[in-house]
Amino acid sequence: MSLHIYNTLSRKKEEFVPLVSQEVKIYHCGPTVYWVQHIGNMRAVFFGDIVNRTFQYLGYKTTFIRNYTDVGHLTGDNIGDADTGIDRMEKAAISEMSTPDQIAQKYIDMYTKDVQLLNTLIPSHSPRATEHIGDMIALIESLLASGYAYTTPEAVYFDTSKVENYTKLSGQKIEENVTGSGHGDVTKTSKKHPTDFSLWFFKVGPHANALQVWESPFRSTLVTNGLGFPGWHIECSAMSKHFLGPTFDIHLGGIEHIPVHHTNEIAQSECANGVEYVKYWLHNEHLLVDGGKMSKSEGTSYSLHDIVAKGYDPLVLRYFFLQAHYRSKQNFTWDALEASKVAYKKIATFLKSTSDTGNISKEYKEKFIAAISDDFNTAAALALVHELIKTRFVSDGDKKATLLDFDAVLGLDLSHLATADDFPELVRGLAEKRNKAKSEKDWELADKIRAELHDLGYSVSDTKDGYTIAKL
Numbered sequence: 001m002s003l004h005i006y007n008t009l010s011r012k013k014e015e016f017v018p019l020v021s022q023e024v025k026i027y028h029c030g031p032t033v034y035w036v037q038h039i040g041n042m043r044a045v046f047f048g049d050i051v052n053r054t055f056q057y058l059g060y061k062t063t064f065i066r067n068y069t070d071v072g073h074l075t076g077d078n079i080g081d082a083d084t085g086i087d088r089m090e091k092a093a094i095s096e097m098s099t100p101d102q103i104a105q106k107y108i109d110m111y112t113k114d115v116q117l118l119n120t121l122i123p124s125h126s127p128r129a130t131e132h133i134g135d136m137i138a139l140i141e142s143l144l145a146s147g148y149a150y151t152t153p154e155a156v157y158f159d160t161s162k163v164e165n166y167t168k169l170s171g172q173k174i175e176e177n178v179t180g181s182g183h184g185d186v187t188k189t190s191k192k193h194p195t196d197f198s199l200w201f202f203k204v205g206p207h208a209n210a211l212q213v214w215e216s217p218f219r220s221t222l223v224t225n226g227l228g229f230p231g232w233h234i235e236c237s238a239m240s241k242h243f244l245g246p247t248f249d250i251h252l253g254g255i256e257h258i259p260v261h262h263t264n265e266i267a268q269s270e271c272a273n274g275v276e277y278v279k280y281w282l283h284n285e286h287l288l289v290d291g292g293k294m295s296k297s298e299g300t301s302y303s304l305h306d307i308v309a310k311g312y313d314p315l316v317l318r319y320f321f322l323q324a325h326y327r328s329k330q331n332f333t334w335d336a337l338e339a340s341k342v343a344y345k346k347i348a349t350f351l352k353s354t355s356d357t358g359n360i361s362k363e364y365k366e367k368f369i370a371a372i373s374d375d376f377n378t379a380a381a382l383a384l385v386h387e388l389i390k391t392r393f394v395s396d397g398d399k400k401a402t403l404l405d406f407d408a409v410l411g412l413d414l415s416h417l418a419t420a421d422d423f424p425e426l427v428r429g430l431a432e433k434r435n436k437a438k439s440e441k442d443w444e445l446a447d448k449i450r451a452e453l454h455d456l457g458y459s460v461s462d463t464k465d466g467y468t469i470a471k472l
């Protein structure tokens, strides 16, 4: 069974062929750590995790890198406008009366906790952009040496006119990009072409008060020792090269990165290294809330904390994410999350009611591999889970073993779910009392307690070595 994935670069589903047999190198553009990540960001993290877990399940050795952007990501990152505004870290530092480094650490800690609650595998490396300034400077130097970049008093720019097929990832025509953008005020910068982008900002003009700056070998008449900070795009080219080499298998990110950030990563990496940058580009669609874009001002920019505060297990959100294909928009509503909770509980109820573990069903495992090998179709994989629970042709023990095997990809923490004793004290007490009554052959009392539990919404059934409780 071969794995087929949709490659944004070719705009079609392709058979995945790794650069090195049974190994896969993956880079995922991580968060800019200046604010609490919303559940849309969590969907992106979940998607990266599914890719990582799927490859591991299929027997690949994965190297998975997800960075933290802690410098250079400016507030104006619309098409044609990526070089305007001020650094997001800096804006947050000012409004929280803190330093950019403290801001980064605070939001990295929150993010790390959230992604752990979502049961995502820890990446092989999670570098911070500020730890790789030297790698970025080296890349920029080689671009300057080969004529792909130029220096002005304000910045070092990448010259997009020198690149053949600059927009190969997005398929955009440059003219459309420029006239359609409306934001980029080219006359205010010293760029030669509107699509040129900054590799290094000198500490001048709007950035004269920049809080995070480094000396560099680049020269501006307006600063000493090339003082400044890197542009956003160069960081991913530098960090991916550092950890994965100049050419690697898979690059992940949200669809918003296609026209600018990833387009620029390809241009600068391929010009600096002289080899193809990435074989397969995968992009996840956005999460909507109540049918619209998430909005901080309308209070729909929910965080994982909001989900937990409403009494939901974070894994219910993970279950919700599993229901949609990553290339489809998914609409979050509280009703939809409630439905996910009910469906997740069904799996829990089945697992708790089955004490024996048998053998993995070959038939279902094949079907499961077919689903996830079809461009990571988690919706189909999840449908299969419920089909398996219902079927009469597989024993309960085998079902359980199969579900626990699938969980290596699903990440729903099913082995814990199978044994978790999360019933209220009262319910556990009654079940224990009934068990004691039974062992004393007081059938009348045992039946009375069973009815009492039933009224509370629980069933109790006897097993070889005791009993199990389940919610009705």
Ligand SMILES: [Zn+2]
Pocket (backbone or CB within 6 Å): 028, 029, 030, 236, 261
């Ligand atoms: Zn990136």
